Each structure stands twice: as structure tokens, then as C-alpha cells.
Amino acid sequence: MEKEHPQRKWQDYFGFSTDHKVIGIQYLVTAFFFYFVGGALAEAMRVELATPDPDFVQPEFYNQLMTMHGSIMLFLWILPAGAAFANYLIPLMIGAEDMAFPRLNGVAFWMIPPGGIFFLSSFFVGAPQAGWTSYPPLSLVSGQWGEEIWILSVLLLGTSSILGAINFVTTILRMRIPDMDIHSMPLFCWSMLATSALILLGTPVLAAALILLSFDLIAGTAFFNPAGGGDPIVYQHMFWFYSHPAVYIMVLPFFGVISEVLPVHARKPIFGYRAIAYSSLAISFLGLIVWAHHMFTSGTPGWLRMFFMATTMIIAVPTGIKVFSWCATLWGGKLNLNSALLFGIGFLSSFLIGGLSGVMVASVPFDIHVHDTYFVVAHFHYVLFGGAVFGLFAAVYHWFPKMSGRMVNETLGRIHFVLTFIGFNLTFLPMHPLGLQGMNRRIALYDPKFQALNELVSIGSYILAVSTFPFIINIVWSVFKGEKAPRNPWRALTLEWQTASPPIIENFEEEPVLWAGPYEYGIDIESVDGDEEVEDMLAEVGSSS
């Protein structure tokens, strides 16, 4: 059957395409390129921090590394990687031929490579050194051109993000096959609805802040510059109004991924579909009213700190519902401990720590102690690496057979998981005591009493660097030489597994049939018809490819 349909040629992946599958892979490969760049910057920082003195790079350059590492990992790695899976999966999961606005989709992607390259070029004129937060007045007095390049790149990447979000919302709401109502669509789609809402509401505010900052920087205005009567605290409010929701923009897509990966490989229905779906929306809404918890030691009065403490703590409730529901999904299942599920479980165990420390830093009196310390660095890496990146690797291993038509090597995948898990915890766990003991963040030189733990952190980061090699080898080898993948190697129930691997250009030979809910595993045990077990039905679907 596949032979009748033309496949994409390799050239298609290097030009302007309107096919959401091509665009999804373009996003993913681009994101991984910047992941390795951002990772290399992080490794340079860890080499510097292996000793207390600033002896590896100049402190100015350290601040450039730190600023670029943060900005690249957020704007050019996790955000595009989330968009990659959203692009690839949403039309397939809801049985559509493509996104609602295919050309807009192509435009959105093609803003990223120029934005990223422009951003990297700032190293030639002196990269920005005011941190990814770019707080004025420091951002106005350190490295003017690097800072302006940072602003313009982020504006470009933010525009791309908005265009993507418009596409996701429209596609999910308008293009599902008729049988699929909103409560029978995969949870990944729910999480992308929540994500897109945040992108659409938050990003314009960041753009406004950055445009005003840009005026201060090159036109000499004083919106945020206290030297001319401006207020730097207003910038912080506007910045965090986007940038706290941005954390959820980065992690919600991978909440969706986990809700897809766990049931398939645990062979059990998702536990509490509606609770998980609605908690995504609750997180999205609450995420809009917690921004000032980044400002508990800033220019904020006591009553405001108390308000944002309360709203921030409430987010623990919907997040807790998700974590407990995922654990209950695993409980009693038949866990196939392949690379995808291992990363899924790794996500649960790491994200949990980030969530617990998140409730702690929500408490104003405690946050006053740990704000801007390594405790906070540990916290957000447990959320964004332990959460988003582990989820992302789970997604790569889970959907690689669909995207490439080949299976991955499970042995290399498991080695990748073990190295990543060890390296990750060795890197970020010791940062908690470091921060509590008094090590502040964003410093190129530190008190020698912190050296022992910092050495441990640096060793962990080297293991993390090594862990990417089995991954790269596995992916490159599998793309060309991997075992051919059937349509549905995981016997999964969502629609993307009903088409060929890789899917044909029009996605489906004929409109897919919704013969089971997305997570109705285990119906073979108490089969309603009794004639045909779900295994046989699945086997049929698999053999027809």
C-alpha cells in the first residue's frame, strides 16, 4: 500500500514546506542543534566553576556564556522542541490532513533559523551579559549591541511562537474528525490548547517590554532607566508576566507527552482523563497570575508578596493531580521498560523534586533566603531538564518509529537513559545544599568553601555531556540502518498509529476510524463482544502496513 504513495525526498527538509510533518522534523532538528550549542556553553561554565577563581574565562565572558546558555535553552531548544511535536502530532492525532494554516506554519518555522543564527552572531560584537532576564539598568550599561541583538532575536522567536500557537488552537478546535469530540481527543492536544493560550496571552507583553527596553538602549529614553526617572521594577513585572507562563509553555507540552507515553507502554488506560485534561487548563490559568513570585525580594510591597505566594501555592494542586494520576496509571500495569517509558518514569521522579522545591520557594519567608541562589538554579533545572527534557526524550523514543519508519536500538537508548539520569542528578542535586548554604547564582567566582560540591556538579555535567553520544549514535544509525518499523509497533490506540510509518504525504489513506478511545487499553480482559480480542484487532492494523 505504501508503495503507491510518494515519500518526501531529503531535499524537502531543507526548503520551505507546508507539510506539518516536514515542519515538525525541521523544528526538532533545529532545536537539537541549539541544544548542543547551549549544552556546550553550559559545559564551559562548569569548567570555570570547577574552581573558585575566575581562571578559565574572563568574568565578562562568563556572564556572556550564562546569558546565552539560558536564552538558547529556553527560546531555541525547549520552545521549538515543544512546537516540533505539536506540529508533527496534532494533525495526525486528530485525523486531519495538515494544520489549519499550512503556509503560516512554514513561515513560523523559518523565523527560527535566522533568529538563532542572528542571536549566535552576537558573540562577534560581545554577547549580552545581563542574564536571560536582561534586567535594566544592568542591561542598559553592559554590551549595547549584544543586548540589542538579544532583543531583536527574542522578538523574532516570540513572533514565530505566536504564529505557531494560532495554528495549534485553530487546528485542535476545528479540524478533528467528526467522531472525535473534545473529550475523546488525546491529552497531548489538551496540553497544547493550554500551552497556546499562554503563548497568545503572554508573548505580546514580553514584546512590549523588550521594545521599550530597546528604546532605552538605543534611543536614550527612560522607561526603565532610573537615571532618567524610569522604573526598573515595571520591566520586571512585564518581563515575568510572560516569562513565568513561559515555564508552563515549556513544560505543558511534555505533560501531554507523558500522558501519551505512559498508558501505551504500561498497557493501561490513563488514570483520570478529565482530571488531567482540566488540570492543564487550571495550570494555564493560574500560571497567568503568579508572575511576581520571581520578585519576592524585589521592589514589591508585603501585601503583593502575600497574594502571589497564595496563587503560586495553589498551582501545586493541579500539578499534584497530574503526578498522582500518572503514578496511578503505572500502578498495576504491564510496564514495558523500553527507552520511552524509562524516560517517562525518569520524568516523574525528577519533576517531582522540582515540584516539591517549587512549593518551598513559593513560601515568601523561605524564598527571601534562597532567591537568586543555586537552590533556585536546582529547582528550575529539575523542572525544565528533569521535566521538559526527560519528557522530550521520551517523546523522541516513542514517536521515532512513526517519524522515521525505523526502530531505535533499545540497548543504546537504555544506556542513554542511565547516563542522563545519573549525570542529571549529580549535576543538579548538590545545587540545593549549595544555595541553602549561601552560594548565589550567576557568579564566575565563589567562596572556596563551596568547592567540593561544585566539583561534584561539574563531574555530573561531564557525564551529562557524555550521555548525548549514545543518543546521537543511536538516532543517526537508526535513521539509516534501523529495523523497519511497522505501522503500530507499540500497539497504541491514538490515530497517528493508524497510518503508515512514516505517514504518507496526505497523512491517511482514507479518513481514519475512531474505533476506540485514545487510552482504552485492557479491554481484552473484559471484552464486550467476546469475539475478537483487542490484540487481534491491533495485530490486523499492524499487518496491513
Place this chain on the structure above:
Amino acid sequence: MNIPSNIITLIAGIALTLISLWYGQNHGLLPIAASEEAAEIDGLFNFMMTIATGLFLLVEGVLVYSVIRFRRRKGDTTDGPPVEGNVPLEIVWTAIPTIIVFILAVYSFDVYNTMGGLDPMASHDYLASHDHHQMVATEEDNSHLVAMDGEQVALGLGQSPYNEAGNSLVVNVNGIQYAWIFTYPDTGIVSGELHVPVNRPVQLNMTAGDVLHAFWLPEFRIKQDVIPGRESELSFTPTKVGQYPVICAELCGAYHGGMKTTLTVHSAEDYQQWLQDNTIAQTEVDGNVALGQ
């Protein structure tokens, strides 16, 4: 669902509770607590650590148990049981976190209030503060005070409602790249290090000369950004004689990591001695300058 027998569950629950209670008090993660406020915050942290340890052990325990107990056996291609949810269980794990965060919020609010975070004198109109602390506004920082007309809230931690007002030692703090400058308005002493007597409330009135900085005392668990063109405030009562680091915690440039100094908490007599020595030294310096002119 495969639920282990009640006895085992009960024993596991008791063990988990005991370990959490023990670890919450014995984690040893915080540096020494050198002020009244620090002891309050440590109590709060220990409480959060107890709950976090319990939840950590519970969830990681479920994950480890599941990986061992529920891993797919070779040749088994069947599915797990079709359990799609359990409403009572979901209500329980919605309600318990809600109650926990409610308690935690109330507890945090109380600690913050005790620390002076909601001090009406620290959340007053700025002009009122100006009248109240006439002494504070010495000549050298008049420039930034003038810039602040209109009503403005002073920011940071004020007096604890449990302290009798009036006997605070007031010190003006100015943060610049990459140093702290302390001015004692009562005596005119200007110093690069902070010296205070033990057991007397200290009030720092802080501002910055160039970019944002943050004044952090890890052993006192308090931190407040200092902002150019604005005044912020920190109050604390040292309880232990000794030397403690003062750290800048807000990125302020390349040598941000080097922007630190020392806080020395003296006994009452030693503090008087220090005051005397430095008042004389200061007069001498001023005298020499005058002579030189």
C-alpha cells in the same frame, strides 16, 4: 489493583512518617541561624522539608515498586486492568494537597508577619517615612531622596510587631559595583563593613548607586534588592556574636561574584569600643582633610 495487605501498607506508612519527621529536623542543610528571624524561617523550612520528604518517599516508592512489581514479564502481551479512574481516590489527592498548601500559606504568612514584612511603618507612604527618619536623610543621599517625590511604599522587611519600637540601630546602605558602603547616621561613621551589636534590632535603609544589587545575609536568611532611585529596608535582630558574609545576590556585572563584605556582630561592649575607635578615626580623617585644604 494489586494492593499489598493492609498490615504492610500500615507499616510502610508509619516508617514513611517517622523518616519524614526525623529528616525534617535533621537535614543539616542550612547554615547556622544568627538572628531571631532566621530561627523562624528554619522552623518553616523544617516543616516544608518534613512534608516534602514524605511526598518524595511516597511517590518515588510507588515508582520503584511499580518498576519492579509491574514490569512486563517475557512473552506476556496482555494489557493491564482497564482502570480509568477512581473518584474517591482523586478527591483525596486533590483535597490533601489543598489542605497542605493552605496550612503552609497561613504558616508562611505568620512567619512573614513576625519578620516585619507587613510592618505598617514599612508599607507606609514614603513621605511619612521621610519625616519619621529625619536622621536617616543625611546629606550624601539626599540626591536620590529628592528624586522620589509623591507617595511611595517603602519596600522590604520592617519592624517585627513583637519588637518594641524606637531602639533600632539605623544604618544606611549603598550598593555600588562592586562594594557595599555603610553609613551610621548617629555617628557619621562610613565603613566598608557592617558592624552591629548583638541583641539589638538593626534597621538598614538601602539604595543603590548604579544598577540593581541585592543585600543578602545567609546566616540571617534575609535578602532585599537595592534599587537605584528607591529606598528599601531590612530589619533584623542578631542573636549570635560572630562574623558573617554579606553577599550581593542580584546580577550586577562581571565581578558580581566578588561583591561581598563582612557583617560583624559584637557584644555590647565591643561594639561601643568599635564605635569609639572609628568615630575618632573618622574625625582624624576629616581633620586631616581639613588641614590639607
